[in-house]
Structures are given as C-alpha cells and as structure tokens.
Amino acid sequence: MDWLSPEEWQAVALSLRVAFWATLASLPLGVLTAYALARWRFPGRQLLNGLVHLPLILPPVATGYLLLLAFGTRGPLGSLLEDIGIVFAFRWTGAALAAAVMAFPLMVRAIRLSIEAVDPKLEQASATLGASGPWVFATVTLPLVLPGILAGVILAFAKAMGEFGATITFVSNIPGQTQTLPTAIYTFLQVPGGETSALRLVVIAIVVSMAALLLSELVARRVARRVAGA
C-alpha cells in the first residue's frame, strides 16, 4: 500500500472498520424495528416511525450535537456507559455510533418495505403446519426478506462510509481515532498541497461504493433466482 500515505491508509481502514461495525451492530435492531413498523399495531407506532426517520431529515450537525449531549462523557447515557467501560466520546466507537444512527433510517426503510411485501398468508400457512411464531419468522419471513435485508445492509454500509456531519460534531476529527474517509478528505482540502491525497481518497470511496453495489446486485439476483424457482 505504498501508493497511500500512512495517514490516508489509516483513514480508509478506520472508515471500513466504523462502517462494518455500525452496520453489523445495528442490523438486529434494524430488523426488529422494521418488523414492528411493518406488522405490529401499537400505541406510539407513529412516534417510533418519526424517531427512526429523524436523522434522515434533521441537519446531521444537529444529530451529532444531540449524540454529544447524550453520549458525551458528561451526558446521562455517556456517564452511565462509562461505568461499565464503554466510551463513545472522541473514540472510533463514537464514530461508529454516529454512522449507525445516521444509516439506521435507510436500513429500516429497505427492510420494512421487503417485510411488507411478504404475503402474510404464507406465514399463516406456516403456522397451520405447526410452526410457532419464532419458527415462522426464521423459516418463512426471514428467508423471504433476505434481499431486502441485503439492500438495507449495503445502503447502511455506504451511508456509514460517507457520514460526515454527525461524526465530526460528535467525535471530532482526530487522525487515527476518529478521522474517517470523508473527514480526511475534508482535512486534506484545507491544507495547501493536500489535493492529490484528497483525490486518492475520493477514488477509493468510489471503488468501495461500487464494489458494495455490485456485490449486493449479485447476491440479490441469486436470491431472486432461487425464489423464482428456475
């Protein structure tokens, strides 16, 4: 990797790590939230829907500031979590949290749409054949929404890779700690002669995004073929 300076490489590696963990850690909650919004009728459903979508419509800086208030070392959740050894403020974990929160609405939307497309009649059929609720979900619902989950994961990963505003507000822009790909590009553009570095990072961003997109297309097509039965 001699065509990347150590600093540039650090930003790329950190971004991949942040995006990977942000996506993976939010996936179970994303599926649960999507399922709840798609299938359950409960008081406060609209409120939950609004909360999930809030990061999508709020200025990212505002989301970052809210995260700082809540998860900063003196924030109510931050100090609570610090007692059990989890620190978000000015760490890469904080960048991952910011990325996860920002990517969450995209993930939930994609999964929710695919859950809504599953015919509940198939789930009923599964129940009449002896499957209890969790088994219906595991053997019928989940396999059928796999393409949607995949789409949600790719979208969330891409969003997490590119997250800027909330990240820089919440955990700042510390090289090696919280300097991700977009914040690194921003930093290089601020210093004289940093443009080539910025350009190299932009190329990497394009390659990673395209690779993710192609991969998702490929897997989605395989899943679709399987379901179509050919």
Place this chain on the structure above:
Amino acid sequence: MTLSVAIRHAFPGFELDISFEAPPGVTVLFGRSGSGKTTTVNAVAGLLKPEAGRAVADGWVLFDTERGAWLPPHRRRLGYIFQEGRLFPHLTVRQNLLYGRWFAAKGGPGEDMGRIVEMLGIGHLLGRRPGALSSGEKQRVAIGRALLASPRLILADEPLASLDEARKAEILPYFERLRDEVSVPVLYVSHSAAEVARLATTVIALQDGRVLRQGPAVEVLGDPTVTPLGARGAGAVLEAAVLRHHADGLSEIEAGGVRLFLPRVPHAPGSRIRVRIAAHEVLLSRREPEGLSALNILPGTIESVRAGEGPGAIVSVRTAAGTILSRSTRRSTEALGLAEGMSCHAVIKTVAIAPEGVGGA
C-alpha cells in the same frame, strides 16, 4: 373422530351464526361466496378468533370462548389446503412437503412420504421450486404438504377454485382418494355443486351465515328446499353401480334397479359411483314419452312442487333410482297441472350428465 363446531361472529353488515357436526369422511361447507364458509374454516384453523363459539373433536378442544380456551394454530395439528396453494417459494418441493414434519410430534404415526408422493404423482417434482410448477402441480404439492404434517384434521378452502376445468378434473380424483384412503376427517369448503356431489360424505349447506341444512350428501342435495346457490345450481345426486361400458362410448349404470346411460365414465364395472343430475337438464312428462331421443326415462311420483321467486319452479320426483330434481317454468308446471302425489316420468338426456359431476362413491 367427529368435529363439532359452533361459531358466532359479527362482521360489518354480516353475521355468522352456525353450528354443525363433521363426522368422519369429507364434510363439505357448501354455499355462495360470502355465506361464511371461509370464516368458519379459518376459525377452526385458529387464523380468525370468533366472538363466541367452540370447536371440539372427540374431547380435544381447539377453542371454547366460554371457557377461555384457545389453541394457537400451530398447536392444532392441522393440514390446511389453501385455495392458492401457498407453497413456500424459497423451498424446494421436497422441503415444502417435509415442512410440517419438522414440527410434528416426534415418533408420532406419520404418513409415509413415499406413499403420498406416489398417490399424488409428484415424484418427478421433488427437486424443483414452486415457481417452476403449473397450477395443478402446485395444488397437488399443497395437498401432500398438508397430509405429511400428520394432521388430526384436514381443512381445504376451495382448493380447486383457482384451477381451470382440466386441472380440476386432474385434482378431484386425489380428493376422492383422500376421502377413501385417509382416516382423518376433512372439512372442505366449496361453492361448486359438482364438487360437493362427488366428494361430500356430509354436506353443510350455508346461506347468509346460517346453516340451511346438514346431513348426508344425497339427502341434502336432493332436498328442493335447499338451494344455497339459488335454483340455478340445484341438482340431485344418484348413487349407482357401473354395469358395463359400451362400444359406442356410453357407460351403463344401475341405480335402485333402474338402468341409466351416461357418457363413458372412467370407473371400472362393479364400482360404486355418484352421479349429479343438474335440475335444469331434467324434463318431466305426465305420460310415458315415445319417440324421444333421450335414453334415460325414469317413472316416479312427484314429492313436491316448489315455485321460486322468479318464473321458475323446482319439482322433486321420487324414482326407484332416488330423488331427482327438475327445474322448469311455473307456467309449464301449471299447464301440466303437476302436483304432489302425481305420477310422472323424468327424462334425462345422456349427454346432459356432465362428467365433472360423476365421481367414485
């Protein structure tokens, strides 16, 4: 095993209030769409919770609202055959067939997979996915999937309604075999008189959420006061034995000592069959007709003459072969002076006996 069901449930603009007994064999819930058939089956399956009612099979309580008992669907040991098949698109035919078995009680008496696959003729489909099957094949797999779940009760909600006539003719014999070879009671929803005539051991005739009449198929279908599809759908059922097949394409059958001819049936000589005679295909004559092209002329006595709301009337004639219904205009029944107790002849054209209304008894 006898299933007894009582259900009361109000929908906007429609109230279901029924109770019936389903003895062993095929019990058909028979009526127009909107008469409450599917609601009833879904309540028995546990897919719909009725406001009040109970379903008990030989002391095994599926639900009883009075006692607050409610078994969830997955604990009811059902084999539910849906109208649209509802095969799992992401599983192969083999996995679909075995789906219910994953959840069935281990070590219980299970149907033999090989036997079911052979009975349904789906051995060559096992490796495929439902997307690659024809509608008739899908429905056969759906039947197999229900049977292989080792059910204590089989439910079928218009399983043939989504098929064309050719596919129906392909699947109906499997349901006849089901009735004759599988010991589990079958609750079958239908709005097709021909299906009822062929399959039903017991008929529950439903109209507007009420039970019009329940009993053995021959009795209920031969009752001119029970026309859940309206007078147009009326038709009696005769039970007969196949005597021989003639070279000119006709089959000769015998019912109560009377010989009848119908278009060639697939059943072997000696086998018992049921024949549905649509009421609008039966002519009545007060004298024995002569010089008529119809092959089947049955002497009998008029049991009742029932005028409908429109211009039509249904005449019920007791013959040696069984009760026959005839539908004609009120004008002609009045012109002939048809009345209860009068003797007359029922005339049935051979070609008017539809093959879809003929099945093994």
